[in-house]
Amino acid sequence: MNYGLRGKTALVTGGAGGIGSATARLFAQQGVAVALFDRDGDGAERVAAALRAEGAKAIAGTMDVRELEAFAAAVERTERELGGLDFVVSVAGGGTRQTLSTLSTEDWHAVIDLNLTGPFNAIKAGAPALRRRGGGAIVTVGSLAGLRMSMNNGVSYTAAKAGVLGLTRHAAYELGRDNIRVNAVLPGPVLTPQMKAKISVETLERxxxxxxxxxxxxxxxxxxxxxxxxxxxxxxxxxxxxxxDSGLHVGATGPRDEYDSTRDHAAATPSS
Ligand SMILES: NC(=O)c1ccc[n+]([C@@H]2O[C@H](COP(=O)([O-])OP(=O)(O)OC[C@H]3O[C@@H](n4cnc5c(N)ncnc54)[C@H](O)[C@@H]3O)[C@@H](O)[C@H]2O)c1
Known part of the structure; x- marks a missing residue:
């Protein structure tokens, strides 16, 4: 597929991770120069080196998305080394598995900072660079948990991802007249290499x-x-x-084989 992006430039956070590296790779395949930033700078550099080996234009660096100044410096470096910036993709995120009773105030702030302040910084630091180009696009990575609740992480993650949707809407309003579009993607259960390494075989199959x-x-x-x-x-x-999300949001509450078996043998009379 041709996305019509050849010659553009994108900054991707969380570029060392599963979704970030896949995004950087697809951009590169479409002729987009990519800047990968991650707290794990070595991991981001490994991805960038692999993309360069395939002929792409890619740079990488260490950056903590929670720090606005660090984000602004990453944007400035991208503009300097890649000649401008058209897209910012805020991928970095993650949560903890704690309940309300065990989640400390400190842990609450840590998850909110990563998942909500991170995308805020992406918009705040990225918008001026996109404005200099006459427009562009910002994509935030939320989660299906932002519409429902997280079964993998805690209440802080659910709250932060819900916040990402409000942030995305409001920023879209403010930046629309600058020809900057702001949208979100909400993944469900994504089998990244990192996810596969940490889940049980039972979860993988269930x-x-x-x-x-x-x-x-x-x-x-x-x-x-x-x-x-x-x-x-x-x-x-x-x-x-x-x-x-492979359809998770439709709301099934059990395995498909159970659903099918209760229907196939049911009488043709309405049940209450
Ligand atoms: N994998 C899933 O099933 C799933 C589902 C819903 C939403 N998401 C969301 O997708 C995004 C990416 O998830 P993933 O599965 O690729 O995760 P991942 O753990 O593979 O990648 C996350 C990356 O973010 C980086 N990172 C963490 N904290 C950072 C910080 N403070 N500053 C800069 N970088 C930081 C990590 O080093 C890592 O490389 C996250 O926002 C996550 O919440 C994932």
Whole structure:
């Protein structure tokens, strides 16, 4: 597929991780120069080096998305080394598995800082550079948890990801007249290499049975809608989101084989 992005430049946070590296790779395949920033600068550099080896233009650096000044410096370096900035993709995020009773105030702030202040900094530091280009696109990575609740992380993650949607909407309003579009992608269960390494075989096999599509989401399937929101294909979309969850949001509460078995043998009379 051709997204119409050749010659553009993108900054991706969380570039060392599963979704960030897949996004950087898809940008590179589309002829976009990429700047990967991550708290794990070595990991981001490994991804950038692999992309350069395939002929792409890619740089990488260490950056903590919670720090506005560090974000502004990353934007400035991207403009200097890659000749400008058209897209900012805020991918870095994550949570902890604590309950309300165990979550400390400090942990609450840590998760909010990473998942909500991080995207805020992406917009705040990125918008002036996009304005200098006459426009561009910002994509935030939220989560299905922002519409429902997280089963993998705690209340702080759910709250932060819900906040990402409000941030995205409001920023879209303020930046619309600058020709800067702001949209969100909301992944569901994505089988990144990092996810695969930390879950049990039982979880690996159970999750797909509860999903309409019957399989985990792949990181590349989150990258594709991110590029869609950067491309002219979404030129009238701003302040909105797309869910990428193998259908989890439809609300099934059990495995598909159970659902099928209770229907196949049921009488043709309505049940109460
Ligand atoms: N994997 C999923 O199932 C899933 C589901 C819903 C939402 N998401 C969201 O997608 C995004 C990416 O998830 P992933 O699965 O690729 O995770 P990942 O753990 O593979 O990657 C996250 C990256 O963010 C980096 N990072 C963490 N804190 C940082 C900080 N303060 N500053 C800069 N970088 C930092 C990490 O080093 C890592 O490389 C996150 O926002 C996550 O909440 C993921």
């Amino acid at each position: 999750v797909p049975r509860e999903l309409p599509l019957g399989r985990w989401v792949q990181p590349e399937e989150v990258a594709a809608p991110i590029l869609f929101f950067c491309s002219p294909m979404s030129s009238a979309c701003t302040g909105t989101h797309v869910i990428i």
